[in-house]
Amino acid sequence: MTVLSRDDWYDIARDVDWTLSYVDKQDAFPEAWTGCGPIPEEAWADWNEPYRVTYREYVRVQREKESGAYAVRDALKRANIFEKLDPGHVNASILHMGATCGIEQMAVTMQSRFCRFAPTPRWRNLGVYGMLDEIRHAQLDLAFSHDMLKHDERFDWCNKAFHTNEWGIIAVKNFFDDWMLNANCIEASIATSLVVEHGFTNIQFVALAADAMAAGDIDFSNLLSSIQTDESRHAQLGFPTLEVLMKHDPKRAQYLFDVSFWRSFRLFQTLTGTSMDYYTPVAERKMSFKEFMMEWIVHHHERTMKDYGLEKPWYWETFLQCLDHGHHAMHIGTWFWRPTLFWKPNAGVSKAERKWLNQKYPDWEDSWGGMWDEIITNVNNGDMPKTYPETLPALCNVTQLPLGSAWDRHHLQMYTSEYKGRMYNFDSHVSKWIFDTEPERYAGHTNVIDRFLMGQIQPMNLGGGLQWMGITPEVMGDDAFAYKWAAEYLPEQRKVA
Amino acid sequence: MALFPIYGVFKGDFVPHLVAVDTDDSMQKVAEQIAVHSVGRRVPHKPSASGYQIQIGESLVPLQWLLSKAIGETGLKPLQWVTVDWARPAGEHL
Numbered sequence: 001m002t003v004l005s006r007d008d009w010y011d012i013a014r015d016v017d018w019t020l021s022y023v024d025k026q027d028a029f030p031e032a033w034t035g036c037g038p039i040p041e042e043a044w045a046d047w048n049e050p051y052r053v054t055y056r057e058y059v060r061v062q063r064e065k066e067s068g069a070y071a072v073r074d075a076l077k078r079a080n081i082f083e084k085l086d087p088g089h090v091n092a093s094i095l096h097m098g099a100t101c102g103i104e105q106m107a108v109t110m111q112s113r114f115c116r117f118a119p120t121p122r123w124r125n126l127g128v129y130g131m132l133d134e135i136r137h138a139q140l141d142l143a144f145s146h147d148m149l150k151h152d153e154r155f156d157w158c159n160k161a162f163h164t165n166e167w168g169i170i171a172v173k174n175f176f177d178d179w180m181l182n183a184n185c186i187e188a189s190i191a192t193s194l195v196v197e198h199g200f201t202n203i204q205f206v207a208l209a210a211d212a213m214a215a216g217d218i219d220f221s222n223l224l225s226s227i228q229t230d231e232s233r234h235a236q237l238g239f240p241t242l243e244v245l246m247k248h249d250p251k252r253a254q255y256l257f258d259v260s261f262w263r264s265f266r267l268f269q270t271l272t273g274t275s276m277d278y279y280t281p282v283a284e285r286k287m288s289f290k291e292f293m294m295e296w297i298v299h300h301h302e303r304t305m306k307d308y309g310l311e312k313p314w315y316w317e318t319f320l321q322c323l324d325h326g327h328h329a330m331h332i333g334t335w336f337w338r339p340t341l342f343w344k345p346n347a348g349v350s351k352a353e354r355k356w357l358n359q360k361y362p363d364w365e366d367s368w369g370g371m372w373d374e375i376i377t378n379v380n381n382g383d384m385p386k387t388y389p390e391t392l393p394a395l396c397n398v399t400q401l402p403l404g405s406a407w408d409r410h411h412l413q414m415y416t417s418e419y420k421g422r423m424y425n426f427d428s429h430v431s432k433w434i435f436d437t438e439p440e441r442y443a444g445h446t447n448v449i450d451r452f453l454m455g456q457i458q459p460m461n462l463g464g465g466l467q468w469m470g471i472t473p474e475v476m477g478d479d480a481f482a483y484k485w486a487a488e489y490l491p492e493q494r495k496v497a
Numbered sequence: 498m499a500l501f502p503i504y505g506v507f508k509g510d511f512v513p514h515l516v517a518v519d520t521d522d523s524m525q526k527v528a529e530q531i532a533v534h535s536v537g538r539r540v541p542h543k544p545s546a547s548g549y550q551i552q553i554g555e556s557l558v559p560l561q562w563l564l565s566k567a568i569g570e571t572g573l574k575p576l577q578w579v580t581v582d583w584a585r586p587a588g589e590h591l
Contacts, residue, residue, distance in 0.1 A: 329511055336539070371511070371539040378538070386538050394504040394513040394576075403504070404512040412511060414578045423574045425504065449515055449576070453502055 006054055014049070017121045033117040035184025039248040044120040047244055050236035058129050062136065069226040073144060076219045082151045087480040088346030089215040092279040094154045095343045096208065096220075099169065099271055101141035102162030103176050107134040110180045110188050114237075118185045126237055133230040144223050154475050157342040164470030167340055167448045168270065171400035174445060175263050186241065190253065191260035194238030199261070199301040200268045201231045207276060207292045214284035239308070246309045255437075257305070258313040262430045265297075265319065266326065266399045266406065273327025274334065277357065278348030279480075288360040290323050315430045322406050322428070324361060328368050329405040336375070337389050339466060341477030349376070350485040367408035379486040392465065395447040396427035398434050403427050419443050501564060502575050505531030508582035509540045516579075518564055524551050525560040531581045546583035553579055 020028055031037070082090075111134055114127030145158035161169045179191035209224035245253040273289040287295070298320075302312060313319065335345045349357075349372045357364045378386040393402040404412045406428045415426040419439045426432040435442045448465075451457060457468045466476070498521045505527075506513035514534040518527045528549040536542060551558050553571045567573060 332539075333512060367511075370541070374537070374539050374541055389534070391534055392515045394506075394515055402512050404506075404510075407511075409509055409511040412506065412513075416577070423576050425576060425578075452515070 006052070006057075010052055010054070014122045014125055029117055029119065031184075033113065033184050034119050035186035036119050037186070037249055037252065039119075039244060041119075043244050043248055046247075047120045047122055047240045049122055049126055050239055051233060053126075053129060055128075058132070062132070065226055065229060066136070069140065069222055070143075072222040073147065073219060077147060081216060081218070082148065085217055086215055086281045086284075087344065088279040088281060088348065089212065089217060089284075090152065091154075091343045091346060091480050092208070092275040093148075093212070093217065093220045094152065094157065095271065095275060095279075096204070096224075097141055097145045097155060097158035098161035098342055099172055100204070101138055101145070101158045102169070103172065103180075104134050104138035104141060105162075106176050106180050107192070108138065110134075110183075110192060111234075113188070114185055123185075123237065123241070126234070130234040130237065133234055137227045137230065140223055140227060144219065147219075154342055154344075157475065160470070161342065165448075165451075166342060166469045166471065167395075167400075168334070170448060171270075172267060174400050175267055178441075178445075179260055179263070186245065186252075187256055189238050189241040190245070190256040191264075192238075193235050194242060195257060195260040196264050197231050197235035198238060198304075199297055200264045200272075201228065201235070202296045202301075203268055203289075203292055204272045205231060206296075207287065207289075208272065210286050211276060211280040211284060214286065215281055242308050242310075250309065254310060257310055258315070259434050259437075261313050262315065262319070262434065263399060265322075266401055266427070266431075269322075269327040270330045270334070270401065270405075274331045274345070277327065277360070278331050278353075279346045282348075282350075282353045282356050285356070289327055290360065293323055315433075318428065318430060321411075324363060325367060325408040325411070326406045328357075328361070328364065329408060330401070332368060332371060333393060333402050333405055335479075336387070337393065338477035338479065339388065339462070340469060340471060342471065342475045344478050344480040346480040347372075347375075347483075347485060351488055353485075363408070367410065371409075376486050376489045379483050380490050390462065392449060392452065394425060395449050396431055397424040397445065397447060397450075398431040398442055399427055400445075400447045401427055501568070503527075503573070503579045504576055505534070505579050505581065507532050507535035507540055508580060510535040511539070513578060520563070520565040520568065522564050523560065524558050524562045524564065524567055525549070527551065527564055527579065528560065528581045531579060543583050548584045549581050550584045551579065551581050553577070 108131055111127050111131035115124050115131060118124045118127055141158050145155040148155040162173060180188055183191060205224045205228035209221045209228065212218075212221035212224065242253060269289075276285065276287075276289040276292065331345070331348070334341060335347055338345055354365075354369070354372075375387055378384070394404075395401065396403055403425055404427070415429050415432040417424050417426070417432055417436055417439070419435075420443065422443075424435060424443070426435060446454070452460065452465070457464050498519060500517050501520050502515060502517050504513040505516040514531070516527075516530050516534070518530055522530070528551045531551075532549060549560070551560065553567060553573050556571055558567050558571065562570075573579070
């Protein structure tokens with residue numbers, strides 16, 4: 001019997017569908033899950049896969065990838081390279097594992113929604129592979145982190161983080177609960193496939209993989225690269241959806257893009273910006289976070305969006321300004337509130353590192369240098385209590401990140417809205433716009449301050465807060481280098497003494 | 498007498514803080530409770546300054562006022578920003 005080649009049968013297979021007779025179409029594909037809105041049913045006939053793959057091909061390729069990733073893992077387990085790694089870099093990988101493994105698992109649910117509720121069988125078919133991809137990513141994170149447990153128990157947070165109330169994880173969960181788990185297929189496709197996966201995962205996975213390789217962490221680099229091969233493939237699922245949306249509901253396409261771009265950017269500033277510009281050893285840094293953003297987001301991603309007819313987000317100038325400051329704000333903030341972290345942040349402000357920061361960000365010294373000098377003085381004077389917080393930072397009611405963390409001290413400004421008698425605070429006029437456009441969507445999202453004031457955190461002090469976040473003494477964040485970097489700022493005579 | 502949560506920010510710092518103050522506190526005490534989270538931690542002391550000034554919205558508020566009076570006069574709401582700065586010589590604008 002002759003076996004048909006893929007192209008002989010693919011077009012029939014991808015359109016296999018059911019003509020519903022026992023239930024109404026609206027019951028089988030509720031608007032709340034499909035999100036089709038005014039898009040006519042026949043419009044989905046134009047939805048064409050950006051790539052073709054059969055189950056047999058998928059399994060073969062994925063099997064090869066898995067073999068490759070696990071072969072490197074096994075070889076490196078015997079090489080004992082972990083002990084030689086820079087502590088700053090190790091903590092970048094702990095942060096990555098804790099902050100992203102839960103997202104991968106949430107993405108399984110999102111892709112399974114595509115499998116069931118996407119408005120065309122072509123999309124539902126590819127959703128199966130996306131779902132299998134995401135299962136693989138979560139399992140890879142867990143397997144590699146499990147190997148690391150014997151070196152550092154903070155890797156346990158790969159599994160644990162999303163089951164805690166740690167404030168940074170709450171911010172991550174808030175975005176992905178909103179746009180991945182609680183969103184319909186159209187919203188999730190634009191926000192997640194198009195913006196997060198096509199745009200921002202390049203930053204986290206490509207840039208961090210290069211930095212990890214340079215830092216000698218072949219294992220972590222191998223993991224990131226293996227995952228990115230899947231991400232770059234299934235991220236393309238957003239494009240045909242965008243094409244259909246641009247034809248029939250372009251305003252909505254632009255709105256979804258604008259909202260998810262800002263919220264993704266703020267999260268990746270926190271996750272990737274700090275890792276690239278502070279945790280990676282300075283000698284091994286390939287590009288600054290801003291340089292990478294300019295190349296991959298400003299030039300590449302935005303050019304691609306333009307090809308599909310999308311405008312730059314209305315707040316583009318704000319985004320560019322924020323690119324100079326936001327991740328530095330998040331860095332000094334996370335370092336200062338380090339007891340609330342499950343990783344050890346590297347201060348990254350030794351004289352050599354500071355020189356690099358000033359080269360890459362000419363305003364850095366004016367915006368941040370003085371604050372770090374105050375911290376350094378306190379460290380060198382042994383006045384450690386002054387290097388710790390005594391209360392919580394004010395938080396945004398949309399991004400859940402600290403107010404002020406989008407810019408620097410020169411741009412600190414109040415952005416508020418009142419809704420149903422309550423005041424809401426925002427980290428920027430962009431987040432305020434997001435809230436004001438759909439207040440009912442966000443008004444019930446409680447940030448850590450809200451929960452604190454509602455009495456959920458007891459006792460109502462920092463100790464109670466840490467306990468509520470699940471931070472235990474074994475993992476509580478502290479300076480990655482035990483403050484040794486501050487010694488070079490001591491006056492010469494004190495160094496000798 | 499009641500606890501009243503505000504977001505306190507010290508001029509020159511990059512982040513406001515949650516500060517639980519009491520409606521019976523003087524604005525001087527409110528200013529000190531805000532400053533303690535910034536001054537000497539990320540904002541350097543200013544020995545030449547004669548003290549603090551405190552602002553709600555666009556208005557400077559007398560330090561001798563009680564917070565309860567400031568709430569009544571300015572309409573301050575829970576979690577609204579209260580800004581503290583070094584006191585400036587009379588006649589100097591903010």
